Ligand SMILES: NC(=O)C1=CN([C@@H]2O[C@H](COP(=O)(O)OP(=O)(O)OC[C@H]3O[C@@H](n4cnc5c(N)ncnc54)[C@H](OP(=O)(O)O)[C@@H]3O)[C@@H](O)[C@H]2O)C=CC1
């Protein structure tokens with residue numbers, strides 16, 4: 001198995017195995033490659049053709065999972081929760097002593113992973129999101145039983161190549177998954193609805209899309225840069241007796257806020273179901 005590295009900024013001799021290079025595995029790999037430190041990557045996927053394509057695209061090596069972990073200092077588990085038990089069976093006996101295992105699977109607890117990996121394996125759970133693809137992700141990280149402070153820092157550093165990182169207790173990860181893990185989908189849903197409304201009002205689709213996307217981007221940038229409360233920012237848009245209050249009243253009448261609460265409760269509940277084995 002040969003290995004390649006990105007352009008060096010700070011030397012880093014770690015070897016990282018990506019197990020599962022679907023949507024999220026690729027997003028995280030792209031962040032690390034963009035980061036450009038000397039990191040050696042090996043990728044593995046049940047779909048060998050996809051693994052080979054990803055390896056070629058990012059200058060990594062493709063290998064079967066057992067082979068990939070045998071040479072890795074850090075192992076990133078990026079398969080669906082439903083595939084996790086099978087993958088752990090496959091790699092358990094091949095893991096290097098002292099290797100750090102980072103899992104991004106929704107719902108799968110550190111205890112679930114620790115029970116299926118060699119005794120004492122350092123496990124860190126991370127919940128990233130797809131804006132990692134453009135370096136604007138946010139990841140929440142929590143430590144398993146055997147993970148040291150250094151292990152957690154290493155996992156955080158890994159995830160920071162894709163955006164921001166926060167540390168949370170594992171008990172909060174279902175809620176995190178509901179807010180930021182699944183969150184980009186709600187935002188895309190809202191933008192899609194705004195574009196559709198613009199088209200309904202007679203705008204060309206391209207114009208409606210440009211207006212909606214830049215409005216979302218500008219509003220998010222204001223939130224991040226001013227740190228002002230969203231209610232204050234909303235009030236500044238709402239002229240007395242004007243267009244905005246007319247629209248917001250309709251959102252309230254249609255129960256949009258309540259729908260968000262119910263939807264995100266459902267996401268957190270589903271995450272907890274995955275943890276309790278209801279795959
Ligand atoms: N998508 C997202 O926004 C986020 C996802 N996550 C988590 O990331 C994980 C991956 O999600 P996502 O990228 O969306 O899923 P994908 O289905 O896109 O990617 C998972 C990949 O892993 C492959 N795979 C399955 N089993 C194995 C195995 N035993 N060995 C090697 N590869 C395997 C899958 O192949 P096959 O399709 O053949 O099964 C697939 O290509 C999930 O656990 C999810 O909870 C976390 C945060 C955000």
Ligand SMILES: O=C(O)[C@@H]1CCC=N1
Nearest residue numbers: 106177180181182183
């Ligand atoms: O939908 C899912 O289950 C995954 C976890 C968070 C985002 N996507």
